[in-house]
Amino acid sequence: MEDIGTAASATSGTAATPGSAATSGSAVTPGTAASATPKRARARNRRGEGGRLREDIVAAAVELLDEAGDERAITLRSVARRVGIAAPSIYPHFPDQPAIMLAVVQREFAELHDSLRSVVDKAGTEPRQRLYAVCHAYLDFARTHPERYRTMFGGLWMPDLADSSVTDVDLATLGDASMRILADALADCAAAGQSTSTDPAGDAVALWVGLHGLAHQRAVADAFPWPRDIAGRIIAALAHLDAPGAPDA
Numbered sequence: 001m002e003d004i005g006t007a008a009s010a011t012s013g014t015a016a017t018p019g020s021a022a023t024s025g026s027a028v029t030p031g032t033a034a035s036a037t038p039k040r041a042r043a044r045n046r047r048g049e050g051g052r053l054r055e056d057i058v059a060a061a062v063e064l065l066d067e068a069g070d071e072r073a074i075t076l077r078s079v080a081r082r083v084g085i086a087a088p089s090i091y092p093h094f095p096d097q098p099a100i101m102l103a104v105v106q107r108e109f110a111e112l113h114d115s116l117r118s119v120v121d122k123a124g125t126e127p128r129q130r131l132y133a134v135c136h137a138y139l140d141f142a143r144t145h146p147e148r149y150r151t152m153f154g155g156l157w158m159p160d161l162a163d164s165s166v167t168d169v170d171l172a173t174l175g176d177a178s179m180r181i182l183a184d185a186l187a188d189c190a191a192a193g194q195s196t197s198t199d200p201a202g203d204a205v206a207l208w209v210g211l212h213g214l215a216h217q218r219a220v221a222d223a224f225p226w227p228r229d230i231a232g233r234i235i236a237a238l239a240h241l242d243a244p245g246a247p248d249a
């Protein structure tokens with residue numbers, strides 16, 4: 001989703017991102033337990049299996065992120081140690097650390113898309129219910145994968161584009177597919193007369209911003225007495241729904 005991808009680059013380096021470091025109550029300082037995980041024995045790939053090593057590198061980076069709650073724990077050396085290879089073996093697949101982080105973020109956006117697509121397919125044909133299902137699935141993803149979610153939407157991984165292999169083209173389309181699911185769900189509500197939105201694409205961005213903010217605030221202000229229906233109120237207001245929808249999840 002270009003808007004989400006743009007927001008990801010715009011929020012780089014900021015702590016106030018959804019699912020931020022405050023969600024990891026036991027963050028591991030880079031270079032400690034996460035990066036010190038013993039190297040596991042790894043059999044040499046057969047010819048033509050280089051793609052498997054690439055997948056192993058990305059999976060190892062995700063493991064380190066989940067364990068440490070900090071993108072700085074992901075270095076060429078820590079990833080190589082986790083996979084069980086020498087650090088130079090990474091270079092044929094990733095020229096630098098930001099390239100690994102980009103692959104991690106791309107993988108998680110794909111997982112988010114698959115989660116949203118799955119709930120849409122299971123939600124039936126009633127447009128309002130489908131929209132609520134998408135929104136709650138988005139919030140569930142942020143809640144269950146806080147470190148990954150924070151990294152997807154900014155975090156410390158964002159590189160200096162002049163000093164890494166990552167380009168603005170790589171960042172521009174992050175999340176496009178997920179945004180289309182949200183926009184299509186809102187457009188269906190408008191077409192069915194369940195929403196008064198006259199600009200579903202624009203209102204979908206506003207709705208995403210509302211969900212994004214709620215995901216962050218829930219993470220950093222867990223003790224706040226959130227109204228049970230807060231998500232439902234945000235969805236109904238920003239999607240311009242003309243009648244009460246599904247109860248808050």
